[in-house]
Amino acid sequence: MGHGKWDDNAYAAAKTFRAAKGIDDFGYTATMRSRPAKEWKADPTLDPKNVDARECRDSPDHADSTPIAVLFDVTGSMGRVPQIMQRKLGKLHGLLQRKGYLTDPQLMFGGIGDADSDRVPLQIGQFESDNRMDEQLRTIFLEGNGGGQKSESYELAAYFVARHVTTDAWQKRGRKGYLFLIGDELNKPRLEARHIRRIIGDDIKEDIDPASVYRELSRKWHVYFVLPNQSSYYHDQDIADHWRDLLGQRFLKLDDPGAVCELIAATIGMEERVVDLDQAMVDLAEIGSIAESKAVGKALVHVGGHTVATTAAPPQLDGPDDVTLT
Amino acid sequence: MDGHVIVVGLGFGDEGKGAVVDALCHHTPTTAVVRFNGGAQAAHNVVRGNRHHTFSQFGSGTLAGVPTHLSLHVLVEPIALAGESRDLTALGVTDPLRLLSIDADALLTTPFHIAANRAREDARGHARHGSCGKGIGETTWYSLLTGATPGDVVENHQVIGTPGPPPTVGDCAHPTVLRTKLDTLARFYEPLIGDGPPVDDLVSLYRDFADAVRITTGDEVGRLADRGRLVFEGAQGVLLDQWRGFHPHTTWSTVTPDNARTLLGHRHATVLGVTRTYQTRHGAGPLPTEDDHVLTRFPERHNGTGHYQGSWRAGHLDAVLLRYAVDACGGVDALAVTHLDARDLHVATAYDAPLPTSDLTTFLHHRTPTLTPMPDPVTWLADHLDVPVLVTGAGPDLADYTVRAPALR
Numbered sequence: 221m222g223h224g225k226w227d228d229n230a231y232a233a234a235k236t237f238r239a240a241k242g243i244d245d246f247g248y249t250a251t252m253r254s255r256p257a258k259e260w261k262a263d264p265t266l267d268p269k270n271v272d273a274r275e276c277r278d279s280p281d282h283a284d285s286t287p288i289a290v291l292f293d294v295t296g297s298m299g300r301v302p303q304i305m306q307r308k309l310g311k312l313h314g315l316l317q318r319k320g321y322l323t324d325p326q327l328m329f330g331g332i333g334d335a336d337s338d339r340v341p342l343q344i345g346q347f348e349s350d351n352r353m354d355e356q357l358r359t360i361f362l363e364g365n366g367g368g369q370k371s372e373s374y375e376l377a378a379y380f381v382a383r384h385v386t387t388d389a390w391q392k393r394g395r396k397g398y399l400f401l402i403g404d405e406l407n408k409p410r411l412e413a414r415h416i417r418r419i420i421g422d423d424i425k426e427d428i429d430p431a432s433v434y435r436e437l438s439r440k441w442h443v444y445f446v447l448p449n450q451s452s453y454y455h456d457q458d459i460a461d462h463w464r465d466l467l468g469q470r471f472l473k474l475d476d477p478g479a480v481c482e483l484i485a486a487t488i489g490m491e492e493r494v495v496d497l498d499q500a501m502v503d504l505a506e507i508g509s510i511a512e513s514k515a516v517g518k519a520l521v522h523v524g525g526h527t528v529a530t531t532a533a534p535p536q537l538d539g540p541d542d543v544t545l546t
Numbered sequence: 547m548d549g550h551v552i553v554v555g556l557g558f559g560d561e562g563k564g565a566v567v568d569a570l571c572h573h574t575p576t577t578a579v580v581r582f583n584g585g586a587q588a589a590h591n592v593v594r595g596n597r598h599h600t601f602s603q604f605g606s607g608t609l610a611g612v613p614t615h616l617s618l619h620v621l622v623e624p625i626a627l628a629g630e631s632r633d634l635t636a637l638g639v640t641d642p643l644r645l646l647s648i649d650a651d652a653l654l655t656t657p658f659h660i661a662a663n664r665a666r667e668d669a670r671g672h673a674r675h676g677s678c679g680k681g682i683g684e685t686t687w688y689s690l691l692t693g694a695t696p697g698d699v700v701e702n703h704q705v706i707g708t709p710g711p712p713p714t715v716g717d718c719a720h721p722t723v724l725r726t727k728l729d730t731l732a733r734f735y736e737p738l739i740g741d742g743p744p745v746d747d748l749v750s751l752y753r754d755f756a757d758a759v760r761i762t763t764g765d766e767v768g769r770l771a772d773r774g775r776l777v778f779e780g781a782q783g784v785l786l787d788q789w790r791g792f793h794p795h796t797t798w799s800t801v802t803p804d805n806a807r808t809l810l811g812h813r814h815a816t817v818l819g820v821t822r823t824y825q826t827r828h829g830a831g832p833l834p835t836e837d838d839h840v841l842t843r844f845p846e847r848h849n850g851t852g853h854y855q856g857s858w859r860a861g862h863l864d865a866v867l868l869r870y871a872v873d874a875c876g877g878v879d880a881l882a883v884t885h886l887d888a889r890d891l892h893v894a895t896a897y898d899a900p901l902p903t904s905d906l907t908t909f910l911h912h913r914t915p916t917l918t919p920m921p922d923p924v925t926w927l928a929d930h931l932d933v934p935v936l937v938t939g940a941g942p943d944l945a946d947y948t949v950r951a952p953a954l955r
Binding site: 229230232233234236237238240300303307476478508510511512514 | 624625627628629631632641643644719720721722723743747748750751754755757758759761763
């Protein structure tokens, strides 16, 4: 060992590490992958089918709950982001709480795939405030695959959050939750009724325009789309234009995919007006995320340290105040 | 043996620490094996039936299914680590990297360090120090250079360029930081080794490494210790210790149990000193009891001559150095005695002059030891050092090892 040629050794080492790459932290994925693809399915705790609602409720310990939903594109190279997130979960939670960005954050994770081609196009967990969120994250099936169409079923996930999530933050206090979609592609041109029926179980007869889903969603949620520098789409103007049309300044490009956790924390701190961009950078440095803070700063610089919280909800809202369960 | 155990070699390495750690892990449920010094140059042999592995960066409890934690005192070489992982997979260990956690502050040994180490050792010609050629000393040296400027002399080596902060395992997850450090490192060593490997390739490789292993921050050893029993696996032997060994034939590492004790905080641990029934060493340096007859009587299956490390040497058990090693450890609580299958042994109980307090190396090079027969090494060592012998080994295989419960004292 160590005496061979650099190229050979390095190649073999990289291959070894990639083969081992944290995938076993995602034990469910490892188990599923060992089976034929036709048997692949979401863990029951993450299956959105026939779920009335995922709830983010206050409790005696957590009287001021704020929902944070983080939904990852788990196709292709994006599958790494949940793994990064898993390693840094403690940091995210610590920053939100210890720095007073939020008193009682509750996190929910989910996975987004392609309803046209994936076996498991949508996974949605529960809101958790303890170690169970780590467990939830590791139970997400990282299906991989993806390909070609430059679109994933983000709008299907958005629909679920809009229609099937209830939060005390909104119902009791009129406070919005935080939804982070992390991906690198476009929405599907239409949210197809047949996909909603098959994957979520709602009896919907007509296809829905994705833009209307995001309008409905943004009444109760601060919705962000994070594009980490992880694929060739990072520099694709179509993707930037598409998401900016939908979310305006809440479309965030992130140079370092390793900084997703830090970006989420800083974004929330700024949206809550607890910190401005400069202070968020200081806080990140304090928890040891010095390199990440640069990427985060760059991602958020266009959002601006002081204006972000004033972004008004888009006009022409429709839909009921509460989730209607049909 | 219940409770935390610190396994430390009392010779020049090759005492049998690997087999002792494996036996301890086999005997009592163990939460983790913690490495507390050294790096990829460790070579700890474990034999279980027809399975044999020379442990280098993985802990020697791996075949017993025990996870390894590499503490901040370990120098980590990811490329060799990957190779070892593949070897372990071939031996039937399922996903060995899964068993590994590494402190983010552990220093990285890179191909630049390795090339520089070899370049220096080659330049020494016949005056070699007995380095393994794996970049260990170079990694430590570079880490001491922060703030130094070209032309300074640090630890007898001239600073040949402008150094930067040393790359650590934690940096591997931060490409921007890592790239800056590696660029500086590459420029620093360019006069000595020319072009090293492309930094971009290394950054990418180390990123994959960071994704494949669990990198820990804070008091991971404390967390592990609170969960259950730990076995601390020392690399090399105390006679090679950077402070207490015989210069320049030392390793740049604290071999004594000090690091392990610090990592454990105030928790109690049994310090288990490991010795063979005779003395051995690799390469150059003093070996007062050296005897070719001993060498030819006990050929080594797993120790040969290394290109950079030098030849394999042997001699009679040296009780003077053994006592010196025990003192260097601040005392030991118990002994593990290996190679009890070797018979008809002698032991050196004294030299022709008492140990001086300085220039031990020169002193040891010119000694005539006083030899006496040693019929039963276990009894002799327990009496001579006044500590119980709790682990015995009479062969290379796990089956040859016995772990005894400590007697009440």
